[in-house]
Amino acid sequence: MKCDPVDSAKQKTADDGAKMAFDIKLFASNVFTDQEMVNRVPKTIYDSYRTAVKSFVSLEPKIADVIAVAIKDWAIFKGATHYTHWFQPIHMYTAEKHESFITPRGNFKAILGFTGTQLLRGEPDASSFPNGGARSTSQARGYTTWDPTSPPFVRYFDGACVLYIPTCFCSWTGVALDMKTPLLRSCHTISMEATRLLRLLGDNYVEYVDSNIGAEQEFFVIDSKDYKERVDIVFSGRTIFGAKLIRGQELEDQYFSSIPTRILAFIQEVELELWKLGISARTRHREVAPGQYEMVALYESANLAADHNVLHMEILRNTASKHGLSVLLHEKPFSGINGSGKHNNWSLSTSYGLNLFEPSDNPRQNMVFQVFLCCILRSIDLHADLLRLSIAVPGNDHRLGMSEAPPSVMTVYLGSEISELVEYLLSLREYASMEKGKETSDSHIDPLSILHIAPSAVAPFKRDRTDRNRTSPFAFTGNKFEFRSPGSSQSIAHIATILNTIFADSIRAFSDELEELLKASSHLESTVLQLMQKFLKQHKRVTFELDGYSKSSRQLAEDLGLPYFEETVVAISQFVSEKNIQLFSSLKILAPNEVKIRYNIYLSYYINVIRIEANCAINMVNVSIVPAALEYQKKIAESVLATAKAGSLDLCPSSNEPVLDLLKKVKHLIDQLILSTNTLEGLVPDFRPHADSAYLLSVAEQCRDKVGPAIQTVRGIVDQLEGLVDQRLWPYPKYSQILFRC
Template sequence: MSQTKVSVNELFGINVFNDEAMQERLPKNIYKSFKKTVKECEPLDPALADVIANAMKDWAIEKGATHYCHWFQPMTGFTAEKHDSFIAPTNEGTVIMEFSGKELTQGEPDASSFPSGGLRATFEARGYTAWDCTSPVFIKEDGENTTLYIPCAFCSYTGEALDKKTPLLRSMEALNKHAMRVLRALGNTTSKRVGATLGSEQEYFLIDRKFVEKRIDLVMAGRTLFGSPSPKGQEMDDHYFGSLDERVATYMNRLNIELWKLGVSAKTQHNEVSPAQYEMAPVFSSINLSSDQNQLTMEAMKKVAKRCGFECLLHEKPFAGVNGSGKHNNWSLCTDDGINLLDPGSTPHENMVFLIFLCSVVRAVDKYAKLLRASVASAGNDHRLGANEAPPAIVSVFLGDQLNEIFTTLAKGPATSCKEGGKIKLGVTTLPELPKDTTDRNRTSPFAFTGNKFEFRMVGSSQSVSGPNFVLNTIVAEVLSEIADKLESSDDKIKAAGEFLQKISKENGKIVFNGDNYSQDWVTEAEKRTLPNMRKSVEALNTITEPAFVDVFEKHGVLSKGELKARQEIMLENYATTIAIEAKATINIAKRQILPAVVKYSLNLAQTVNGVTSSGSDASVYKEMLDEISSETKKLKSAITALEKSLTAAEEKECTAESAECFCNGVIPSMDKVRMSADKLETLVDAAQWPLPTYAEMLFLK
């Protein structure tokens, strides 16, 4: 039966060893013990592991799997996997299919070739993967290969985290610990755990592969290093939420099927602002599961795109002059018994639990704004942040009219009222009145409250969400621990809570801004408020190891000073390496494609000038064209030479931080000058002779 004819109910989660599969295949006592382990975050009993592993093996083999792999998230920002078959030889020269509890729970991939930021020397190769039983195992089909995937954490021989999942799991524990302290102090005796939930909106571009195959920059760097603007871009506002192209709709359908099979609840899909730009969004789930599923989503997007003749671009700014792509990080806090701690209810001014958790987030963002900015720092995101379609590099919080009124009032004492929502009357009798939210949305804010969650809009489209979210979890846990200390030491909890809310309103109100974050007025105002404005990632990354940031991570057991320093080193090195690849691709394309095309066209023009002149006619127009091209070609050649020199200077720096600075302040400006001349020449050279597919072709032809 065709996949498209199978109902979604039948399709959803068929490749996941989920609760339904476990109930069917595990003995009842094993199932109950395992569920208790997961729910209460207890250590896994080794006796359970053998039984569970055997059930997983049988399930996977029935689905055609021959191998299993420990699937983890090293500091590359991508995922990694080492495959082993289920076969085990027998004395009779045959094989049997085996899979033990030890093979399920622990693996040993080589750790020496993954980024470690100095935590491990090259000769110290041993690393371990450990099964994260809070994220279900799944089957993945890659061509004719079917494998059982086991989500894992990844650590060194000496116990340091070498991945993005481990600090996320640690931060979840810290957040739960201090959120529960606050709830208990405020009288909640029923909830047992607090966890963060996450929904990641994923933006992306789809470009016909025939164009990508002719663009080394897209192949090597994921973005266009050259390209004159298309005559039409996004200025007509006709692509956003527009009708889907049939070929794109087919891609989206096939993507949904792949994701649904993996248990990813892909829900929303639509055209985004820029031509050839789209978005998908899943339903919320626990932060750890959602992070894993976003990695699967990005991988599936690229694989399905190739099957459909597209290339999926996840770079934050693949095309200059049109919108870039982000990954809006919708984060909230929920208890195990279903209470959303960021749900204001109908009377938020009277909801002490809501106000405490809301204001805790505001205080955390204010105190650790630089750390949040560093958590989304990358070479790609620098092109997007601060552009006229994305949040600026200045971190601020949007609360909306109702909550802002309450927050401001708290500085003077308890809030006694709040703004009502009301109704929207459309003036047409056949249309219903619409319930009106108490506040409008602010799509320019980098950190906006949106009903019952916060939307962190600075996260880059290609980025793993684990990094920004373990930072967010940790800094909120820190403020909650501060509040819990105050409440636990006070006889009058409500009075103490009110005093702390007043303190937050007075001390941290500068981070709250409800206006237009894109305006220059806000940049000026933010400077008056002493809010950091770090436009460049290198500047943000250099702040990671400030004493206050080291202290907060060490206090909550999320990262040691050495682990944090290693991450800083890796991110700076990644930044420098990314720019180096872009610079080398720029030089390659400019020297081997653009210059030869320009020289060839110049020769044709010169021959035309000579021919027209020898015929006795006026060749001045052709001569002007040749002179203009010759002048710009000279600028291009000079810019290429300057870029080569700046690249060499940057690569000669031995210190990673100094190298990154050199790439940022030397190489990038040199690349920009090469592009400026090349893009000018694109507008002058015969289109038939220009070697690169144009913006107009890539953005509009499917």
């Protein structure tokens, strides 16, 4: 019987719907979720687990044993043969050591076993991870311990299946050697301090407060062939050389334009893998620069968001190779076009779901929002050094202050409505909610809040509370703060730790002062207003509504005395100030030696990045670029001699022949390139990675002041040669090939 095309179309629609329903069921299918635990353990065990997680207390061994068996059975059902304690050392990558479930039982018999002890503790070698001088090679013992706030999950690798257990990582002496441990401490601290303040303000229902983040991940995608042929990208993550594009982003035609089919297929596969891990990647689009894209995940607790973001980066890289592509997460892989950031959308929420940064319909009546806003301004004003430190990676030095990346002066954008609220609070003599029967200016709908942009067929809509200021490092966007400065390659664990720390400090300060004031006054609202006005008068200077790129903005920041930490080494140096060591210690987030460890590691990382870039530049010039340029020079010279021999060219010393000028220009550039490369080679420092802090700082300063500029000098010459040398002779793919091939 002949098939009816209408019926075929209906069947296709039904099939597509079934597929979508199946895809939705896949969400978090590879995660040992709370529901999985509820299904697999007794209720008393589950209740004990939830109590331990919410109360920040350790699991009892007998509870851990039952949970371990449930996790093992689930993982084996999913196909896992091994498990790993998955952790995040103090660098940009994760670490894992796979252990089999096989447990020998004698007489060539075995069972698949997994105990509470194995769940709770592992023992990787700690001597070969970044430790900032805290450990020597002979001090190798380290521990991993399960983080129950981040659920286990399974991952598949071409037939292999492994159970991943998110863990903390510390030395034998208990020193935190990872990114997760300080983050967990900071989440606990901000929960305690925020809960304390809310109760002082009259909230008797709050049990805890969560720190939440939604991360926007930007990245470049290029063809794997180009990646493999660019030695600089392979070893440093960015192009050390590259002449300016003939056409970059000048026409503004790439942002939000249609995604090429090949890239779309790749990103779709990434999304499916993320969804299986319970990562809510919801948005995807092209970014401003050619070859640049962005994916956005929805909000979740900061610890889980940090785990999910490093997974996101790993899955991006791994999946790209299946499609013949490579993902670049460097902050500035290509000169002359936009770099890549990782905007952190940060907020706090209570145990019953209240967003503390939600102004509500009438911000003038919302005391909780006002108090926490005052604490935000104090945090950014007093701890701008730490906020800048949180984004201090070498790649960000190429990005900050240009191409949609905010400047290095840490300021806050509030928007017109909240800025007016600040002025309103400063003008009050008593709190607005006490003015019985009085109508405030917010008691009517502002006609400007409704936009009518087309004839009646297009419905009017309500505008957001604020515009968006892309030049602001820390911008209020309606019910959250968007920290726009982080680099695309960074772990958000470190960033969230700093945000939680500086805000917890301000919340604590507000609570301490409020408690003292309430001893002399029983009137809560007037006392709170008095304290808010004090905070606003002292710290309002960090609010900026201007274009952060403008000269007037920079001048105003200088006039107000706002600190400016232009580059990474200066920013890192702030870590070990007496103020910051005391801050981390008093909030029990990092002990003094743990601060020093990180200081040394960040300096060492900076040094190694610059040294790798320098050595890569030297290698590329000596092995490939100079020989190619010399070959081009030879071809020109041979052509000149042949033309002169034919009588068509005058070779006398006074000749003004343009082709001779070209030959001289190429020769001059080659000579300059050889000399500048030799100079660079002499500047690259030897490096002892486990030396004292003073030595590390001096080497980092040498890399910043001498090696970095020397690389730029070499680059300037190479980029000129790239614009001259025959395309067929140039040894590396050019920007125009790399960025427009996909």
